[in-house]
Amino acid sequence: MMTVSPSSRQDMMTDQQPRLRIRGLKKSFGDRTILNGIDLDIPAGKSTVIIGGSGNGKSLLLRCILGLIEPDEGIIEIDGENILETSRSRRETLLKRIGMLFQNAALFDSMSVLDNILFGLRAKGKNRKNRAEQEQEALHLLSQVGLGAHVAPLNPAELSGGMQKRVGLARALAGQPDILFFDEPTTGLDPIMSAVIDGLISDCVTWLGSTALTITHDMTSATRIGDHAAMLYGGKIIWQGPASTLMDSGNPIVDQFTHGRREGPIPTSSMTAGSPAGH
Amino acid sequence: MRALTLPFILLGRGVLGGLHHAGALSLFALRGLAGALRLPLYGQIVLSCLIEIGFLSLPVVALTAIFSGAVIALQSYSGFSHFHAQNAVGSIVVMSITKELGPVLAGLMVAGRIGAAIAAQIGAMRVTDQIDALSTLATDPIKYLVTPRLIAGILALPFLVLIADILGVAGGFIVAVGKLGFSPALYIHTTYASLHSHDVLVGLLKAAVFGFLITLLGCYEGYHSRGGAEGVGRSATATVVASSILILAFDYLLTDLFFTA
Numbered sequence: 003m004m005t006v007s008p009s010s011r012q013d014m015m016t017d018q019q020p021r022l023r024i025r026g027l028k029k030s031f032g033d034r035t036i037l038n039g040i041d042l043d044i045p046a047g048k049s050t051v052i053i054g055g056s057g058n059g060k061s062l063l064l065r066c067i068l069g070l071i072e073p074d075e076g077i078i079e080i081d082g083e084n085i086l087e088t089s090r091s092r093r094e095t096l097l098k099r100i101g102m103l104f105q106n107a108a109l110f111d112s113m114s115v116l117d118n119i120l121f122g123l124r125a126k127g128k129n130r131k132n133r134a135e136q137e138q139e140a141l142h143l144l145s146q147v148g149l150g151a152h153v154a155p156l157n158p159a160e161l162s163g164g165m166q167k168r169v170g171l172a173r174a175l176a177g178q179p180d181i182l183f184f185d186e187p188t189t190g191l192d193p194i195m196s197a198v199i200d201g202l203i204s205d206c207v208t209w210l211g212s213t214a215l216t217i218t219h220d221m222t223s224a225t226r227i228g229d230h231a232a233m234l235y236g237g238k239i240i241w242q243g244p245a246s247t248l249m250d251s252g253n254p255i256v257d258q259f260t261h262g263r264r265e266g267p268i269p270t271s272s273m274t275a276g277s278p279a280g281h
Numbered sequence: 282m283r284a285l286t287l288p289f290i291l292l293g294r295g296v297l298g299g300l301h302h303a304g305a306l307s308l309f310a311l312r313g314l315a316g317a318l319r320l321p322l323y324g325q326i327v328l329s330c331l332i333e334i335g336f337l338s339l340p341v342v343a344l345t346a347i348f349s350g351a352v353i354a355l356q357s358y359s360g361f362s363h364f365h366a367q368n369a370v371g372s373i374v375v376m377s378i379t380k381e382l383g384p385v386l387a388g389l390m391v392a393g394r395i396g397a398a399i400a401a402q403i404g405a406m407r408v409t410d411q412i413d414a415l416s417t418l419a420t421d422p423i424k425y426l427v428t429p430r431l432i433a434g435i436l437a438l439p440f441l442v443l444i445a446d447i448l449g450v451a452g453g454f455i456v457a458v459g460k461l462g463f464s465p466a467l468y469i470h471t472t473y474a475s476l477h478s479h480d481v482l483v484g485l486l487k488a489a490v491f492g493f494l495i496t497l498l499g500c501y502e503g504y505h506s507r508g509g510a511e512g513v514g515r516s517a518t519a520t521v522v523a524s525s526i527l528i529l530a531f532d533y534l535l536t537d538l539f540f541t542a
Contacts, residue, residue, distance in 0.1 A: 070413050094419045102417040108410035112402075125418035173418075183417075
């Protein structure tokens with residue numbers, strides 16, 4: 003319903019200090035500019051969804067926030083602290099507050115399901131407990147994502163795509179992070195499993211009271227799990243507003259995308275060129 | 282004009298590309314080695330890499346060493362018999378095995394077996410986002426994946442070469458005594474007389490350097506894999522080719538460094 007002008011965005015910001023604040027974020031690969039000045043606020047304790055076509059840099063944006071890729075310029079602040087200017091040890095400390103579910107779950111295939119979750123617990127500083135207590139906590143996390151203890155000794159390759167996503171979610175929730183990132187959590191899943199994963203994400207965000215940022219181009223998922231939504235197009239955030247207005251934004255670009263129309267301001271050729279290396 | 286300058290342009294690009302690659306590899310190696318100076322040490326991963334690189338490579342290295350020793354005994358016998366110098370066979374076998382063939386052949390075998398495996402393992406982790414997942418779990422992927430493999434490579438190769446030295450000499454002994462009719466006592470005597478601790482130690486030092494190079498290249502190529510399964514395959518191939526060449530190049534450099542007339 004709203005196209006955010008700088009002044010109205012300023013109004014949104016003054017309501018509450020955003021958990022995550024991004025200003026002027028740019029990233030190019032050679033002569034191809036993928037992110038061209040991203041300005042975005044992610045409010046604390048809310049679920050924000052970023053939509054956008056393939057190759058528009060959604061995952062790249064997430065990787066920049068996580069410090070996996072160094073942006074060319076810009077500011078990324080978590081609770082007012084610019085993570086691009088912090089030391090590596092400080093960044094590692096900040097990462098302990100973050101849980102991430104990758105598009106393909108990215109489970110460690112050399113480890114069992116249980117060890118994957120234990121890895122998450124230990125990495126997030128939960129290694130002060132003894133092994134039995136850690137295993138108990140890992141099994142509890144598994145049960146929270148709807149999986150029984152029988153999957154704990156299995157290898158990730160023995161699980162279906164949906165189950166892998168659930169295990170990935172359990173690992174992301176290890177250590178009760180206060181910021182959660184989800185990279186296309188429902189991609190490749192059937193509609194029922196997508197609804198299950200969406201439900202789990204919503205429940206976990208509510209249960210932890212975390213701030214969530216989800217990257218998706220699944221509109222059903224976006225409206226189901228998001229409180230706020232933003233659209234990334236042409237390297238910029240061109241729209242943001244309540245997720246409930248996503249399908250009726252009034253912005254022709256957003257409308258074309260959300261309704262999946264071939265005709266409109268978005269040339270279909272721009273939807274096929276991905277950012278380098280799948281970013 | 283373009284035709285005249287093109288070779289220089291290509292040469293310049295090649296040199297710059299090579300220097301860039303060497304610099305990136307050196308920085309990667311430094312980060313990998315520096316990881317050993319910070320906690321945690323991931324001792325369990327080092328141990329499993331030691332078993333993978335050292336213990337599980339033992340059969341292939343052992344067979345290579347035995348047959349190499351046997352071939353040297355046969356070939357040197359046929360050559361030296363023209364000069365009635367057959368008694369030198371034991372000396373030739375022990376010197377060539379301890380100085381050159383033990384470390385070089387063990388290095389090449391491990392490069393084929395382990396270098397490619399490391400590149401494939403880490404490459405598969407890269408293209409399936411597992412390395413990024415490590416970073417998001419506040420774990421330094423270089424320290425977790427590279428440092429243990431470098432340590433294991435440096436420690437395991439000398440152990441393998443020591444075994445290869447013993448088995449290579451044994452291979453020569455079996456052929457010399459069993460096929461060529463040498464007296465066992467005389468063969469052992471000439472072998473022992475030509476066995477110098479300096480040669481063995483230089484061979485072990487070479488082995489440690491080769492172990493470092495193989496694991497470094499495997500980790501580096503795997504870590505920088507791009508392009509799915511095909512990219513992982515390219516990384517494995519590049520590791521074997523590059524480490525084989527570097528093993529031979531560093532063999533010469535180290536031989537030259539420790540050369541005594």
